[in-house]
Amino acid sequence: MELTKELMASKTAAKQDTRIALLEVGMDIMLEKGYSNTGIQEILSALQVPKGSFYHYFDSKENYAVEIIRHFDDCYTTMLKTIVSNPEMTPLKRLRTYANESRNKLNDQACRKGCLIGNLSQEMSDQSEVLRTELSIVLAKRLELFAACIEEGQKLGEIKSQHSAAELADLFMSALSGAVMMAKTLKRIEPLDNFINIMIDDLIKA
Amino acid sequence: MELTKELMASKTAAKQDTRIALLEVGMDIMLEKGYSNTGIQEILSALQVPKGSFYHYFDSKENYAVEIIRHFDDCYTTMLKTIVSNPEMTPLKRLRTYANESRNKLNDQACRKGCLIGNLSQEMSDQSEVLRTELSIVLAKRLELFAACIEEGQKLGEIKSQHSAAELADLFMSALSGAVMMAKTLKRIEPLDNFINIMIDDLIKA
Numbered sequence: 001m002e003l004t005k006e007l008m009a010s011k012t013a014a015k016q017d018t019r020i021a022l023l024e025v026g027m028d029i030m031l032e033k034g035y036s037n038t039g040i041q042e043i044l045s046a047l048q049v050p051k052g053s054f055y056h057y058f059d060s061k062e063n064y065a066v067e068i069i070r071h072f073d074d075c076y077t078t079m080l081k082t083i084v085s086n087p088e089m090t091p092l093k094r095l096r097t098y099a100n101e102s103r104n105k106l107n108d109q110a111c112r113k114g115c116l117i118g119n120l121s122q123e124m125s126d127q128s129e130v131l132r133t134e135l136s137i138v139l140a141k142r143l144e145l146f147a148a149c150i151e152e153g154q155k156l157g158e159i160k161s162q163h164s165a166a167e168l169a170d171l172f173m174s175a176l177s178g179a180v181m182m183a184k185t186l187k188r189i190e191p192l193d194n195f196i197n198i199m200i201d202d203l204i205k206a
Numbered sequence: 207m208e209l210t211k212e213l214m215a216s217k218t219a220a221k222q223d224t225r226i227a228l229l230e231v232g233m234d235i236m237l238e239k240g241y242s243n244t245g246i247q248e249i250l251s252a253l254q255v256p257k258g259s260f261y262h263y264f265d266s267k268e269n270y271a272v273e274i275i276r277h278f279d280d281c282y283t284t285m286l287k288t289i290v291s292n293p294e295m296t297p298l299k300r301l302r303t304y305a306n307e308s309r310n311k312l313n314d315q316a317c318r319k320g321c322l323i324g325n326l327s328q329e330m331s332d333q334s335e336v337l338r339t340e341l342s343i344v345l346a347k348r349l350e351l352f353a354a355c356i357e358e359g360q361k362l363g364e365i366k367s368q369h370s371a372a373e374l375a376d377l378f379m380s381a382l383s384g385a386v387m388m389a390k391t392l393k394r395i396e397p398l399d400n401f402i403n404i405m406i407d408d409l410i411k412a
Contacts, residue, residue: 032332112332125391135391167403175405176384178379178381179376179384187331203409
């Protein structure tokens with residue numbers, strides 16, 4: 001009886017591993033190539049997983065992408081929260097730390113890839129209402145985290161208060177996402193540097 | 207002799223018309239669906255043009271996209287120049303007018319489509335060095351036009367001078383492109399409103 005339980009647990013773990021592996025590999029490929037250019041066969045070959053197994057976990061490519069977005073978001077939101085809610089830094093310092101980390105990561109990747117959410121937003125918002133809805137949930141969640149941090153900075157007198165925290169968070173995310181897009185196209189990191197030096201260290205600073 | 211010349215001229219005009227029609231239809235479809243999701247067959251069917259004729263004008267889909275980018279850029283740059291070099295408005299007013307027009311167009315399109323250059327930049331910068339190079343030429347051209355306008359505003363004391371015109375133009379374009387992307391995903395126009403109200407009417411204003 002115990003052995004059977006153990007066997008079942010190990011089988012469940014293996015299944016869970018396959019699912020996670022499919023999500024991780026799909027996430028990497030989709031980050032680099034976008035949704036339309038990602039072939040399921042490429043992912044199956046990379047992992048040596050049969051097609052039937054893929055469709056056991058995911059109904060369709062679209063549903064697979066939804067799960068990839070959620071998986072990416074789980075990891076990303078945890079990282080983002082750790083930085084923008086860190087009580088050991090002032091709110092402006094937190095925003096700068098987050099922007100610096102985004103900048104350094106993009107620079108290390110030779111201005112390739114960028115952010116999965118930004119890439120899929122641009123590519124798929126008009127193509128799939130299912131993906132757009134999922135992406136908008138992630139964007140709204142990030143906007144809330146940034147707004148909370150900015151509001152704290154406004155209360156401390158560290159960030160300008162002429163505009164609401166929600167409005168500033170909106171502009172902050174627009175400018176950061178756009179800077180990543182520009183850096184990817186121009187293959188130079190300056191748009192991120194300008195975002196940090198001008199927007200964070202000067203314009204929104206009280 | 208005169209008749210032959212006329213016939214030849216009319217044939218050349220018809221050929222030119224077909225080429226332009228292929229560019230215009232391709233531009234519309236690519237703006238809505240992106241590069242990967244655009245099928246050449248769809249364009250040929252829409253125009254009732256045979257495949258051979260398409261390949262008479264364009265070597266490949268990639269080359270076709272390059273020509274679409276150039277065609278789009280020709281029209282767009284003319285419009286952009288008219289606004290950002292208009293001597294009848296102050297530089298800041300010109301930037302606001304341009305941003306307002308972008309905002310209203312996106313709003314009229316129910317926050318769909320956006321800008322072909324931004325869309326293809328996000329989708330294709332890591333996929334095709336040929337397209338990335340073409341897109342980066344367009345971005346650089348726009349950055350120059352914005353920088354010239356901002357520099358004029360700085361000289362007039364209308365725009366802040368703590369940062370160079372080129373750096374501010376970089377941030378201006380990042381924030382505008384990102385706002386368009388956010389608006390497309392959230393299907394609400396506020397990111398554009400926030401960009402105009404906060405960035406133009408407040409933060410960069412001297």
